[in-house]
Amino acid sequence: MALQLYSAAPRISVLQNPVSQGIIAAGRQRTIVCVAVDYAGLNLKTKDRRLSAGFRITASQDAAAAAAVAEIGRVTEVDKDTFWPIVAAAGTKTVVLDMYAQWCGPCKIIAPRYEELSEKYDDVLFLKLDCNQDNKPLAKELGIKVVPTFKILKDNKIVKEVTGAKFDDLVSAIELVRST
Numbered sequence: 001m002a003l004q005l006y007s008a009a010p011r012i013s014v015l016q017n018p019v020s021q022g023i024i025a026a027g028r029q030r031t032i033v034c035v036a037v038d039y040a041g042l043n044l045k046t047k048d049r050r051l052s053a054g055f056r057i058t059a060s061q062d063a064a065a066a067a068a069v070a071e072i073g074r075v076t077e078v079d080k081d082t083f084w085p086i087v088a089a090a091g092t093k094t095v096v097l098d099m100y101a102q103w104c105g106p107c108k109i110i111a112p113r114y115e116e117l118s119e120k121y122d123d124v125l126f127l128k129l130d131c132n133q134d135n136k137p138l139a140k141e142l143g144i145k146v147v148p149t150f151k152i153l154k155d156n157k158i159v160k161e162v163t164g165a166k167f168d169d170l171v172s173a174i175e176l177v178r179s180t
Contacts, residue, residue: 075118075126080138083129087156090125094177095153096170098128099144106165107148113167117174124174152177 070076070086075098078086087095098114100107118126131139131147142151142158150170152160159180160173 070125070127072122072125073119075115075128078127078129080135083127083138086125086127087153090153092155094121094124094174096124096126096174097142097151097153098126099131099139099142099147099149099151100128101131101147104147110148110165110167114170117171121174121178124178154180 069089070078076086078097083097096117098107098111100111114126114128118124129135129138131144146163148163148165150162150173151158152162152173154177160177162170162173
C-alpha cells in the first residue's frame with residue numbers, strides 16, 4: 001500500500017512536509033492538507049479506492065512556517081510568519097516584495113501591473129505584504145517608511161528598494177538584480 005499526497009485546490013503551491021509526512025497547500029486563508037491512500041494492492045472495490053481525508057490547520061506559527069510556499073508566475077500574499085521561510089526557500093532566486101496598505105491609492109493602482117510582472121518573469125518570486133497592525137513587526141524590521149515600497153532580495157538579503165508606485169523604476173531594479 002502506497003501513500004499519495006495531493007492538493008485538490010487549483011493554483012495553490014504544495015510542499016511536502018517531512019515532519020508530518022503530509023503535503024501542505026499554502027494560501028492566505030486556512031491551510032488544507034489532503035492525504036489519499038492507494039489501495040490498489042488490497043483488492044477493494046473501485047469506489048472504496050477513492051477514500052481520502054482532508055484536514056484543516058488553523059494558522060499558527062509552526063503551521064505557517066511549514067506552509068511557507070510560494071509559486072512562480074503569481075503574486076503570493078505573505079505575513080510576518082511566512083515571509084522569511086519563503087525567502088529562505090527561494091534560495092538564489094530573486095524575490096520581489098510589494099509592501100502595501102489596504103487604504104493606499106497608489107498601491108491599488110500599481111497592484112495589477114505588479115501581477116503582470118509576476119507572470120512575465122519566470123525566474124523571480126513575487127510576494128506582497130499588507131502592512132497592517134498584524135504585520136507591523138516585519139514592516140518595521142524591513143524598514144518601511146512609505147507605501148508602496150518594493151524590496152528586492154537575493155540570497156536572503158535586501159539588495160534594492162523602490163519607494164512609491166514607480167513602475168518603470170521597479171522594472172529597472174528587477175532587471176538589474178536578475179542580471180547579477
